[in-house]
Amino acid sequence: MLESRLEARKIRVLVIDDSAIVRKILSETLTSEGDIEVVGTAPDPIIALEKIKRLKPDVLTLDIEMPRMDGLTFLKQLMQTQPMPVILISSLVQSSVDIALEALRCGAVDVLAKPSGPYSVGELRATVSARIRAAARAKLQKSIPAEPTRLVAPVHAKPVNPNRLIAIGASTGGTEAIARMLAQLPAEVPPILITQHIPPMFSRSFAGRLDKSCRMDVREAVDGDVPRPGLALVAPGGFHMVLEGAGTGFRIKIKDGPLVCYQRPSVDVLFTSVAMVAGAKAVGVMLTGMGNDGAQGMKRMKDRGCYNIAQDEASCVIFGMPREAIRAGAVDQTLPLDRIAAAVMNACANEHPSIASPHRTV
Numbered sequence: 001m002l003e004s005r006l007e008a009r010k011i012r013v014l015v016i017d018d019s020a021i022v023r024k025i026l027s028e029t030l031t032s033e034g035d036i037e038v039v040g041t042a043p044d045p046i047i048a049l050e051k052i053k054r055l056k057p058d059v060l061t062l063d064i065e066m067p068r069m070d071g072l073t074f075l076k077q078l079m080q081t082q083p084m085p086v087i088l089i090s091s092l093v094q095s096s097v098d099i100a101l102e103a104l105r106c107g108a109v110d111v112l113a114k115p116s117g118p119y120s121v122g123e124l125r126a127t128v129s130a131r132i133r134a135a136a137r138a139k140l141q142k143s144i145p146a147e148p149t150r151l152v153a154p155v156h157a158k159p160v161n162p163n164r165l166i167a168i169g170a171s172t173g174g175t176e177a178i179a180r181m182l183a184q185l186p187a188e189v190p191p192i193l194i195t196q197h198i199p200p201m202f203s204r205s206f207a208g209r210l211d212k213s214c215r216m217d218v219r220e221a222v223d224g225d226v227p228r229p230g231l232a233l234v235a236p237g238g239f240h241m242v243l244e245g246a247g248t249g250f251r252i253k254i255k256d257g258p259l260v261c262y263q264r265p266s267v268d269v270l271f272t273s274v275a276m277v278a279g280a281k282a283v284g285v286m287l288t289g290m291g292n293d294g295a296q297g298m299k300r301m302k303d304r305g306c307y308n309i310a311q312d313e314a315s316c317v318i319f320g321m322p323r324e325a326i327r328a329g330a331v332d333q334t335l336p337l338d339r340i341a342a343a344v345m346n347a348c349a350n351e352h353p354s355i356a357s358p359h360r361t362v
Helices: 002-009 020-031 045-054 072-082 094-105 116-138 174-183 202-213 267-277 295-303 320-327 337-349
Strands: 011-016 034-040 061-065 086-090 111-112 165-170 192-198 217-220 230-232 240-246 250-253 281-287 307-311 332-335
Touching: 011 020, 011 045, 011 116, 011 240, 011 332, 020 034, 020 116, 020 250, 020 281, 034 045, 034 116, 045 174, 061 072, 061 116, 061 230, 072 086, 072 094, 072 217, 086 116, 086 295, 094 174, 111 116, 165 174, 165 295, 174 202, 174 337, 192 267, 202 230, 202 281, 240 267, 240 337, 267 281, 267 295, 281 320, 281 337, 295 307, 307 320, 307 337, 332 337
Parallel strands: 011 034, 011 061, 061 086, 086 111, 165 192, 165 281, 192 230, 217 230, 281 307, 307 332
Antiparallel strands: 240 250
């Protein structure tokens, strides 16, 4: 119903930012797209509240640090009274990064880095329109979730095969999906590698938040890291993460390089390396996200004997990446988010989980 209405008219966007330059850049970029209309701009949330009532936008872009009311306070009020898709435009300073991650937990759909120079302006222009389209179709959470803690009961499973490795890919909506999934896993989990589409600087804070809410250790990956049981490594924003062989074990390579599927870090890059190096030892997980990044890499994983799980449409913020992986024939099992952790642990307990059964939806 929502998609058919949006296809019948342009997506209406309200830009909220105290910077006149950013408002101009976003407005010009979005109005150049045939299916997007900037219906208004606002220099602060107070003015935005009045314009939301009058202009009825489909999507908001929201700055974090603004006069009269900060972006996080505004977002929390909005989600309680008039929920709608919100994309954060955040500067790359630590205080804004931490607030932006909290805003994602409280219901914001996505986050982009605020332009700070000619190169970053180009990066923003290359991605913001696609993010607006995805946000317009996003499923909004009905309430602000409680902060996950280490007291979340872990899933129960047979003792895991110590040679297993878990690879996770996600994009839009993924920061909270990953947090919820990892909070259910026990401390004695096999090594975990995570590629989440996220701007530079955000990944370190994201890993730090996960570390506080999970039983295993979680940190941003660095070049030369050795995956080990009880450790989850998050790809750094702006760089690809690759799994390499190292004697009888593995190590992590962090590298620059071109965007893959318009992304860096790319899920395809991680999943392809896992397929080539870990083979049937790995378990793949595709969580919520827009686009098709990771679909071909996950297919390579399946072809090498990996067992792959995708998040189902009902629990996804955006069903793009899981849907494309399913279409590629890369997925063994499709599950609601709250059942994926148990399925991962069961797969890690089996010698050859990929032989268990063909793709099925539960």
